[in-house]
Every structure is written in structure tokens, then in C-alpha cells.
Amino acid sequence: MAKKLCKQSQNFSEWYNGVVLEAQLADYSGVRGCMVIRPYGYELWENMQRVLDGMFKETGHQNAYFPLLIPESYLKKEAEHVEGFSPELAVVTHGGGKVLEEPLVIRPTSETIIWSMYRKWIMSHRDLPLLYNQWANVVRWEMRTRLFLRTTEFLWQEGHTAHATDSEAQEETMRMLGVYKTFAEEYMAVPVLVGVKSDAQKFAGAVRTYCIEAMMRDRKALQAGTSHNLGQNFAKAFDVTYQDADGSRQFVWATSWGVSTRLIGALVMTHGDDRGLIMPPKLAPIQVVFVPIYRSDDEKSAVLAQCQKLLGEAKAAGLRVHLDDRDQMRPGWKFAQWELKGVPLRIELGPRDLQKQQVTLVSRLGGQKTPLPTDGLAQLLLQKCDEFQDALFQRALEFREEHTYEVDDWADFKERIRQPEGFLNCHWDGTAETEAAIQEQTKATIRLIPLGDDAREGRCVYSGKPSSKRVLFAKAY
Amino acid sequence: MAKKLCKQSQNFSEWYNGVVLEAQLADYSGVRGCMVIRPYGYELWENMQRVLDGMFKETGHQNAYFPLLIPESYLKKEAEHVEGFSPELAVVTHGGGKVLEEPLVIRPTSETIIWSMYRKWIMSHRDLPLLYNQWANVVRWEMRTRLFLRTTEFLWQEGHTAHATDSEAQEETMRMLGVYKTFAEEYMAVPVLVGVKSDAQKFAGAVRTYCIEAMMRDRKALQAGTSHNLGQNFAKAFDVTYQDADGSRQFVWATSWGVSTRLIGALVMTHGDDRGLIMPPKLAPIQVVFVPIYRSDDEKSAVLAQCQKLLGEAKAAGLRVHLDDRDQMRPGWKFAQWELKGVPLRIELGPRDLQKQQVTLVSRLGGQKTPLPTDGLAQLLLQKCDEFQDALFQRALEFREEHTYEVDDWADFKERIRQPEGFLNCHWDGTAETEAAIQEQTKATIRLIPLGDDAREGRCVYSGKPSSKRVLFAKAY
Numbered sequence: 036m037a038k039k040l041c042k043q044s045q046n047f048s049e050w051y052n053g054v055v056l057e058a059q060l061a062d063y064s065g066v067r068g069c070m071v072i073r074p075y076g077y078e079l080w081e082n083m084q085r086v087l088d089g090m091f092k093e094t095g096h097q098n099a100y101f102p103l104l105i106p107e108s109y110l111k112k113e114a115e116h117v118e119g120f121s122p123e124l125a126v127v128t129h130g131g132g133k134v135l136e137e138p139l140v141i142r143p144t145s146e147t148i149i150w151s152m153y154r155k156w157i158m159s160h161r162d163l164p165l166l167y168n169q170w171a172n173v174v175r176w177e178m179r180t181r182l183f184l185r186t187t188e189f190l191w192q193e194g195h196t197a198h199a200t201d202s203e204a205q206e207e208t209m210r211m212l213g214v215y216k217t218f219a220e221e222y223m224a225v226p227v228l229v230g231v232k233s234d235a236q237k238f239a240g241a242v243r244t245y246c247i248e249a250m251m252r253d254r255k256a257l258q259a260g261t262s263h264n265l266g267q268n269f270a271k272a273f274d275v276t277y278q279d280a281d282g283s284r285q286f287v288w289a290t291s292w293g294v295s296t297r298l299i300g301a302l303v304m305t306h307g308d309d310r311g312l313i314m315p316p317k318l319a320p321i322q323v324v325f326v327p328i329y330r331s332d333d334e335k336s337a338v339l340a341q342c343q344k345l346l347g348e349a350k351a352a353g354l355r356v357h358l359d360d361r362d363q364m365r366p367g368w369k370f371a372q373w374e375l376k377g378v379p380l381r382i383e384l385g386p387r388d389l390q391k392q393q394v395t396l397v398s399r400l401g402g403q404k405t406p407l408p409t410d411g412l413a414q415l416l417l418q419k420c421d422e423f424q425d426a427l428f429q430r431a432l433e434f435r436e437e438h439t440y441e442v443d444d445w446a447d448f449k450e451r452i453r454q455p456e457g458f459l460n461c462h463w464d465g466t467a468e469t470e471a472a473i474q475e476q477t478k479a480t481i482r483l484i485p486l487g488d489d490a491r492e493g494r495c496v497y498s499g500k501p502s503s504k505r506v507l508f509a510k511a512y
Numbered sequence: 513m514a515k516k517l518c519k520q521s522q523n524f525s526e527w528y529n530g531v532v533l534e535a536q537l538a539d540y541s542g543v544r545g546c547m548v549i550r551p552y553g554y555e556l557w558e559n560m561q562r563v564l565d566g567m568f569k570e571t572g573h574q575n576a577y578f579p580l581l582i583p584e585s586y587l588k589k590e591a592e593h594v595e596g597f598s599p600e601l602a603v604v605t606h607g608g609g610k611v612l613e614e615p616l617v618i619r620p621t622s623e624t625i626i627w628s629m630y631r632k633w634i635m636s637h638r639d640l641p642l643l644y645n646q647w648a649n650v651v652r653w654e655m656r657t658r659l660f661l662r663t664t665e666f667l668w669q670e671g672h673t674a675h676a677t678d679s680e681a682q683e684e685t686m687r688m689l690g691v692y693k694t695f696a697e698e699y700m701a702v703p704v705l706v707g708v709k710s711d712a713q714k715f716a717g718a719v720r721t722y723c724i725e726a727m728m729r730d731r732k733a734l735q736a737g738t739s740h741n742l743g744q745n746f747a748k749a750f751d752v753t754y755q756d757a758d759g760s761r762q763f764v765w766a767t768s769w770g771v772s773t774r775l776i777g778a779l780v781m782t783h784g785d786d787r788g789l790i791m792p793p794k795l796a797p798i799q800v801v802f803v804p805i806y807r808s809d810d811e812k813s814a815v816l817a818q819c820q821k822l823l824g825e826a827k828a829a830g831l832r833v834h835l836d837d838r839d840q841m842r843p844g845w846k847f848a849q850w851e852l853k854g855v856p857l858r859i860e861l862g863p864r865d866l867q868k869q870q871v872t873l874v875s876r877l878g879g880q881k882t883p884l885p886t887d888g889l890a891q892l893l894l895q896k897c898d899e900f901q902d903a904l905f906q907r908a909l910e911f912r913e914e915h916t917y918e919v920d921d922w923a924d925f926k927e928r929i930r931q932p933e934g935f936l937n938c939h940w941d942g943t944a945e946t947e948a949a950i951q952e953q954t955k956a957t958i959r960l961i962p963l964g965d966d967a968r969e970g971r972c973v974y975s976g977k978p979s980s981k982r983v984l985f986a987k988a989y
Binding site: 074104 | 539541542543544546547548549550551554555557558574575576577578579580581582583586598599600601602603604605606607608609615616618625628629632633644648649651653654655664665667
């Protein structure tokens, strides 16, 4: 029997860990900072992968696979890159019982190993663009780890593209940012803001880092995906040039972009409530769970037969369904269990429903009970899934809007961010000093600088100096 | 332009490397023994994964993900296991800039980390069976590496199941062996022999190792998949017990089973010829390639329009197709290129074909040209793919049968195996001494002991001692 969850309002962090463990998305392993992704969590990840992979292929990308182990010397070729990642490296010093001549690091990200190969593969402008993606595990030695949000090893995809021109690379960077936004909003039902990072927050080795940021139910921000314009930094570090149509050699332009199993944490914290997870139907491992209700053996066989029939029809219609026919548990226990696991729709079916040729539908959002006719049930459920998906997105969007403020006064800022109260749109003077001072005093960081040129003059919330646009401040995961 | 391939008969090993590199399945990386899987090779792997994953789920398995890094102490808990894998370990000694208190090994296989978790998850007989699979990378520090066949890092799947009884575990072991045989024969078109390994060849930690073995075109054997009955070895090492229906505690029974990117090597070496790869249609990234033929611009636009139309119809019918409309290459060059890459069917379409409302089909097997009507072409191509798949399997089966011998005389054995001439079915006295002596003198090993009880008395080909059945000897990868 599942332990009682902590309430979100009591201790959000404890609630989060409880949900992840009790819903069996993941478990702690005996290895420092490494988790095990259990089948229910992994199936969610597989559903995410399937959609994302399809979107990557639609936009012309191919998958490839590059080595896990990277010679230390490769990382050192790009100065900012090695500076950023050095503190987080896991280092292999022994192989096959011997000390290695050169230590190998476990990839924290794959720019260096990939660009060492691009040097072999890119000769002429005809070899460009290279639009590759990799699904892989990476290791970053984090000080404080949290299930899904920050783990020593995590699973992700990393796109690495090579282009003939700066503008093509920029176009690709923005295209993939758009793919991530679409995925977050249309599949995860997680509304996101897009923008560019300040220099202090950008990827080590990037010219510009774009991101999608979402609001969790504790009103903190979570960076859910990044898309980097890497300029010619890695081409120069690895001497990757191409011969252009005029016969002269040019350095290649690069992008990289990634999302990880962190998205699962984002999903949990955007939608979950005191009863547990709430899964968006488009990604839910189980969209509809059938719980049969009976007392006698006669009732049981009639009810189960009807469940099986309706289940078959629902499967045939493409729905992911499950029948909980465990005999040793009571229906009430099962209801709580599937609510904890965030299954969007529950069908209860008892003798009375059987008589009336109906089922009782219970939505994980709201929990109201609705009778539905068994005739044409599969189609009705498909429609209910769509409605659920939309309602979940709207709920998250409203929550974010309720907790987003324009703040122009420093005392106000400090008061607002303390709880944390949410997202603060504020003028910023554009200096790293102000950014650092705000972070030091409040723990809030600049999550993103909005795109577009809806410039509105103002004065920096901290320094009072002139500012040309508002940026987004929040406490963040 | 692709380099000229070495002939199989000249130097099979050089031919193999040439095909893998020139067909762009993989490339050498700058990291010792690690390769890069290029998009064409990775797409083949994805097709294999999709089919296998479906077969695993059909047989009741779920995917999960366990940590890459394993504490050294875990490996030491199972004596045979650590003895077998110790020489091949890559060891992480530093993390986050500090020396680790306990070194971590990169998983060479995951029994130990998985059984450390099963201890937490298995309490009662109701928790059994656990039928989990993992798609992952593993690292084994091999002395001599070969693209796909033996690489320091490789990709694979590893199933790890836990059962209440020995007989259930044995049933699972055999079920998955059957899944591998079906996959190899029906999808890869690679005929395989199944059997059990001798003690000298079994997995470190297993009670019994079953395998599928295939004959390559140099007549050597390649082990393409293994399924292990692990008995209670890991349950005892990690103290994993369950409470049975009577309330007493029992150790859990285990299996593990895996196939890897080595299958790609098996596919190349079973079907390839002097012109390059030959892909089985069920797994081929491209099943049909269209090569347009034209001289004038007018011809070009008419031919390309027809290609596009037919390509669209073929796609709609579920075929994986590609149009090679590169302007700068001649058709003859393209033909050679797609033959090298092993695309099963080629469609040539020129002005004359256009006039006659036909296309010219060229099969990668045989190479004969056949006119096909454009009307209903997609259906015809589906049928041709099926025929190709069957013919490819038959060709490999006949090749294996031609090169399989019953040998009863030791001088004969030595003569036959020298070339290597193929698979030798011989009586063996069942001792490790004889097995070792034969290997030392001829490099041939026992690939498998056939299943079933078609025992036929005889005398050991080496020692002359009595033997109850023939076993399979061959030189192997």
C-alpha cells in the first residue's frame, strides 16, 4: 500500500520526491546521484522520445551514435567549454587492468567528440548541412542531485548540426527552439516562455543560448530545453572547414540543442496535485484505466466480460488502456492508486452500469463522475482525452499568468520573490554585476530575455539605470 | 567517390572493414576501440530495435533504465561474474575533481546493479515475475577490436527477469532464445543454429548459456545472441528472496539475455558480396531506390515528375524509398553506390520507360533487369520485397548447409578446419581437457551443444572416448 503523500503546500520538495517514488516513476540506486527509471517512468520517456524523434526526422535530422568516452585533450580544445564542464567530469583512469596513458572523461555533452568526427566528414559545401541527433546517456558530477531534475547520469537527446553560413545556423537554432516549444505545449501540456539567456547563463562554448522555461506549481522556473547557436567556436577548436563554391576554405557554423529526462520532472511539477501525478493524455502510458466493481462471482464475470469487450474496442481505436482486475484490492484503493499515477481517465463499471448499458467516467482533473453510454464509448473516450489535454494546458497557463508580475521597485522585488511568488518581469540594466547582485540577494536569476523587439524603455529594478526591455526573473530549479 | 572494395576471397577481413566504412555504417573514432555509428548504420539499428522491442513487449516485458556506473563492490558479490569481467573493466576513479572513495566501473553488463534493485522491489510471490529489459550502452575493454563485432563500447539490450521457480526461469530462458532465433531468421534473413554452450564458453555467473550461432561467408561462426539461465546465483549474491504462498522465504530465480550492435556485423558478413552489403528488406533503411535517367532538361523534368509520383505511392504503401536525384553524378556511379549500400531493389526510370508506362527493376540479388508496369507498382514492389527476403534467407541457408560436415576422424578435422572449411559436427567426450586441446591445436571451439535428445552414440573425434551426441565445432568471431 502506498504511503501517504506530503501535501504540496506543506513541503513541495518532499511532495515531489514522494510522488516520483510512490508512482514508481523512478527509485534511488546505490550509486551516488544515479537513479533507476522504473517501467512506468520509462514508458513515459519512450512516449516523449517517440514524439520528439518524429519531430526531429520531420525537420530533416538523422540519428547517429558517438562514443561515451572522450579523451581529456578534446575537451581542452575549446577554452570556455572545458572551463564550464571541468568541475562536473567523471574520469576513467584505468581500462583492462592498466592505467590509461590519457584519461578519458565520460561525456557530459558531445560537442567535442562529434566535432572531431565532423572534421573527417566535412570537406566541401556539398557535405553541408549535417543534421545529426543522438539519443544518449551523459554524466555530470552534480553536487546536489534530485530525481529526474538533476542526476549524475541522465538520458537525453543532443542535436549537433553543421552549416555553411551563420544565418543557416541561426535559423536551425530557432527552428529547434520552436520544436521544443511545440512539444512542451502540445504534448506535455506545459506552457513555456521562450527567450535568450544572459551571458552568465549561456552554455559553455555557445555564442547564444535560447531556452524554454516553464512555471512549476511551487512557482519556481524550470529550464526545460535549450538550443545553442555555437557560431564557429567548435569548428575553430577542431579545425573544421569546408571549401565553398568559390574554392576558398571557410570555418563551419554550428548549433546544438537538447532536452533530457528532466522533462519528466517538469511534467510532474507542472501538473501534479496533492493526490499525485496528472499525466497529459498524449504522453500518458495509460490513458484510461478500467476498474470493475462487483460483489458476487456472478457479478464479477458479467462485469469483467463487459470490461474486456470495451477495453478491446478502446485499444482498437488507438487508446492506451489498462484493466485493473486485481482481486485482492478494493475499488477505493485502486482509485487512489491510479490517481497517484496520474491516469487521466478512469472508467468504473459495476452491475448497475451494466444494467443501464453505461459506464461511469471519472476525470483525474476535477474528479466529477459522468455516466457514458457503452455504445460508441471508444470514440467518446478519444474526445475526452482531447478535452483533458486542452484543460490541462489551460490550467497550467492560468496558473502561470496568475503568478506573473511586472515589478519596478526593488523592495517589491525582494518581497515578491521571497515565497517565491512567481515570475517577475523587470527592467534590467544589462550588466553582469546587477545580475549577480540580484542573484546573491534573492537567489532569483534571469531566466530569459524575451525575443522580438517590443522594446519599452524603463529603469533597472535594481540599479535604476536605463533599460530597453523587461526580462524574466525567477527562482529556478 | 567510394574506394574500390577488396574482394571477399582475397581478404575477408579487409573486405569487411571496407564495406562498413564505405557504406557509411560506421567510422573509427579517436577513442581506442570505440566506433561512431553513422546515420545509415544507426537507422539499421533502429529498425532492429523497433522489431525486437515489439517482440519483447509481446512476450510481456517492460523497459526500464539502470545506472551506467556500478560500485566495484557489487561486481565482487558474485565470484564467477567478477572473475569473468574483471580483465575488461573501465574504471572511474575521479568525479567532480575528487578521488572517489570507491571506484565505479562502467557497466560491462548489468546483472549486479539490477539485482541490487530487485532486492528492494521483490518481497512477495505477488511481485514475481519481474520481466524487465534495458536498451543501453556497455563498455568492455577488449584487446583487439573490430567495427561492430567487438568494440570497447557497444549498444545492446539486456533482459533481466526474476521468477518464483526454476522451471519458470528455464521457460523464460528458452522463450527468449526462441525470440532471437525468430528475429535472426525472419527479419535478418540469417539462419541460426540454437544450442547450449559448454561450461568453458558460458556466461560468467550463469548456470547455462544458450545461444544462436550463424555462419558468415568466410565460413566462420558468429554468436549472434545469448540467453542465460542464471539459477539463484545473483539472488544469493544480492540476498533477493520472496515469501511464497506458505509464508517461507525462497531465493529468486533469474535469467538474462542480450543481443547487440554485433548483429549488424552478422548481417554484413552473412549476406555481403564483392559489390558490398545486401540488406534484408524487412530491416533495410532503404528498400527501394529510384534512379532517374535523362539527358535533356525536358527529359529530366518528365522523368523526375514520374519518379515523384511513384515514390509517393510506394511511401503510402509503407515502403521505405529514396529518390537519388543528385545532378552531379552519373547513373552508373549511383548504381554502384546503392549496391555498395545493399539496397535490395533499384528502380531505373528513363524516357523509354516513361513512354512504355513502365520502370526497370534491378534486384541486388542477381542483378537481372525486369520491366514492371507503373500501374500498381507499389503492390508489386511489396511482393518483390517479400520474395527478396525469402531468397536471401534461402541463399544463406544453402551456403551454411554446403559448408557443414560430419567429421569423425581427427586428421580430417584438422584438414577441414584449416581453411576454415565451415561447421563441423563431431562427437566430443564431454571433457574440458579435450575441448581445450582441440582449441589449442586448431583454434576451433565448441559453438554449441544441440538441444533435444536425438542422442546418437559415437566416439570423440579427438580422444576416441565414448560420446552420446555430436556437437558443433567451428572457428568463430
